[in-house]
Amino acid sequence: MSLLEREKDTICAIATPVGPGGIGIVRISGADASKILKNVFKPKRNITDFESHRLYYGHVQDPHSHEIIDECMAVLMRAPHSYTREDVVELQSHSGHAVLKRILDLAIAQGARLAEPGEFTKRAFINGRIDLAQAEALMDLINAQTEEERRLAVSTLMGKEDSETERIRNVLLELLAHLEVAIDFPDEDVEILDEGHLASRLENDVLTPIRQLIQSYEQGRILREGALVVFGGRPNVGKSSIFNAILGMGRVIVSPIPGTTRDIIEEAVDIEGLRIVLVDTAGIRAKEKVGEDTGVDIVEAQGIELSLSRLKDANLVLVVFDLSEDLKDEDFEVFSYLPEDAPFLVVFNKADLVDDPEGRFKKMEEVLASMFPSYANKRGSILVSAQTGLGLKELKKALFKAIIGEEGSTLKRHGFIPNLRQKECLERAFAFAERAKEGLDKGRPLEVVAMDVRDVLRAFEEVTGRGIEGDLLDKIFSNFCLGK
Ligand SMILES: Nc1nc2c(c(=O)[nH]1)N(C=O)[C@@H](CNc1ccc(C(=O)N[C@@H](CCC(=O)O)C(=O)O)cc1)CN2
Numbered sequence: 001m002s003l004l005e006r007e008k009d010t011i012c013a014i015a016t017p018v019g020p021g022g023i024g025i026v027r028i029s030g031a032d033a034s035k036i037l038k039n040v041f042k043p044k045r046n047i048t049d050f051e052s053h054r055l056y057y058g059h060v061q062d063p064h065s066h067e068i069i070d071e072c073m074a075v076l077m078r079a080p081h082s083y084t085r086e087d088v089v090e091l092q093s094h095s096g097h098a099v100l101k102r103i104l105d106l107a108i109a110q111g112a113r114l115a116e117p118g119e120f121t122k123r124a125f126i127n128g129r130i131d132l133a134q135a136e137a138l139m140d141l142i143n144a145q146t147e148e149e150r151r152l153a154v155s156t157l158m159g160k161e162d163s164e165t166e167r168i169r170n171v172l173l174e175l176l177a178h179l180e181v182a183i184d185f186p187d188e189d190v191e192i193l194d195e196g197h198l199a200s201r202l203e204n205d206v207l208t209p210i211r212q213l214i215q216s217y218e219q220g221r222i223l224r225e226g227a228l229v230v231f232g233g234r235p236n237v238g239k240s241s242i243f244n245a246i247l248g249m250g251r252v253i254v255s256p257i258p259g260t261t262r263d264i265i266e267e268a269v270d271i272e273g274l275r276i277v278l279v280d281t282a283g284i285r286a287k288e289k290v291g292e293d294t295g296v297d298i299v300e301a302q303g304i305e306l307s308l309s310r311l312k313d314a315n316l317v318l319v320v321f322d323l324s325e326d327l328k329d330e331d332f333e334v335f336s337y338l339p340e341d342a343p344f345l346v347v348f349n350k351a352d353l354v355d356d357p358e359g360r361f362k363k364m365e366e367v368l369a370s371m372f373p374s375y376a377n378k379r380g381s382i383l384v385s386a387q388t389g390l391g392l393k394e395l396k397k398a399l400f401k402a403i404i405g406e407e408g409s410t411l412k413r414h415g416f417i418p419n420l421r422q423k424e425c426l427e428r429a430f431a432f433a434e435r436a437k438e439g440l441d442k443g444r445p446l447e448v449v450a451m452d453v454r455d456v457l458r459a460f461e462e463v464t465g466r467g468i469e470g471d472l473l474d475k476i477f478s479n480f481c482l483g484k
């Protein structure tokens with residue numbers, strides 16, 4: 001069967017998650033949807049036809065055996081006012097698997113076929129209700145676990161009309177029009193922008209906003225996938241205790257023996273709506289001390305190696321110090337393993353053991369600032385006690401700030417934040433735009449510049465899926481869940 005024919009099939013799927021629940025929905029989309037509804041659903045009240053967008057009470061019944069499958073609510077949404085822009089039927093039954101499976105089988109017996117993952121949404125795209133970036137945002141929305149992830153996805157989903165991408169695309173079309181007029185009517189007295197103007201529009205209205213979108217990718221990635229926050233510090237300062245305190249449970253073993261944590265332990269937490277993966281590590285001790293003769297065993301040495309490799313991936317390193325003891329060389333060992341500009345946050349723990357914690361805290365900060373010039377202009381450190389819970393709230397706030405930045409959520413500045421696929425399209429568009437601008441600056445023939453601008457447009461349109469090929473579409477939509 002050809003691809004096009006498959007696109008005309010009426011499709012069906014269970015749209016709700018598997019497992020017992022209150023209500024389950026079988027969704028049907030396509031030209032046969034209303035016929036299937038009439039054949040398998042018997043409304044309680046006598047009606048001549050189903051009105052669009054109206055919920056009916058009745059029973060799902062096998063048209064051949066007349067067996068009643070379940071008590072049900074049903075709705076028909078006529079094209080084009082539906083999710084897919086085709087006729088859509090939803091049968092809402094009790095949500096046992098056996099019930100939903102029987103209803104699905106009835107729809108298939110009536111000529112529908114099982115939808116592929118993401119196929120309803122693919123139709124919404126093909127029929128022009130949403131663009132590709134929105135379809136991808138939908139997938140993110142389904143997978144969103146925290147408030148920030150949800151907000152990021154929903155803002156892309158909703159912002160079709162006045163979106164940043166649409167604005168850039170319009171500029172490109174306008175520039176292209178100017179170029180073509182200049183090429184086709186070189187001698188006529190039509191008002192066109194000169195090369196200098198075209199170049200500055202390319203710089204200000206294409207290159208700059210595309211550059212910003214590419215830069216926002218990294219923050220978007222943190223919002224989507226979560227930030228990796230790795231504990232660092234010498235043994236016994238209370239890394240595992242703070243890890244447990246943030247999680248709100250006794251997840252890892254804590255003991256007064258230095259070198260308690262041997263393995264890497266990761267747990268995800270939701271902090272202020274941001275997904276954060278916390279990584280507890282083995283305390284870092286000077287390498288030369290790790291050897292049989294110092295009693296630091298091979299297991300611990302391996303733990304330290306693992307910790308070091310995780311530290312390099314961190315979006316943020318939480319460096320823990322013990323406020324109740326004087327700073328020692330081992331406290332600073334971790335810094336020698338961090339990349340030059342690695343973001344870190346300093347935490348002074350065990351405040352409960354000290355008489356004047358605030359005073360001592362200030363003094364320790366002074367010491368740090370004098371040792372590390374780069375520390376002096378850091379946002380500051382945090383005073384906590386894993387034991388009493390002092391400063392934990394502030395620590396969580398500081399974590400969020402250190403990862404997302406002072407301005408708060410990225411969403412306040414951008415409506416649209418690219419995912420990896422979109423970022424790669426943007427990078428290609430950017431390279432072509434740079435070439436077009438260079439062409440204008442160097443006075444290359446306008447035909448050549450116009451070709452470059454057309455390349456920009458083509459790369460750029462792949463972000464929203466305007467000029468995208470079939471197999472890539474299949475790949476993108478197959479990441480969806482069944483019934484979506
Ligand atoms: N029962 C149910 N709930 C659901 C969905 C669904 O498909 N079914 N959705 C599925 O994701 C989401 C809502 N999204 C939707 C988006 C557009 C349309 C739709 O019919 N749009 C028409 C206009 C409808 C009208 O005019 O009344 C359109 O844009 O043409 C429906 C659902 C979440 N809740």
Ligand SMILES: Nc1nc2c(ncn2[C@@H]2O[C@H](COP(=O)(O)OP(=O)(O)OP(=O)(O)O)[C@@H](O)[C@H]2O)c(=O)[nH]1
Nearest residue numbers: 235236238239240241255256259260261283386387
């Ligand atoms: N009084 C007090 N004791 C603490 C505090 N935090 C941790 N401790 C104690 O300090 C000791 C070491 O704590 P851990 O959390 O195991 O320290 P760690 O940094 O994970 O140590 P390693 O895994 O060996 O690197 C334990 O006896 C804890 O009970 C605190 O805030 N106050």
Ligand SMILES: [Mg+2]
Nearest residue numbers: 239240260261
């Ligand atoms: Mg530990």
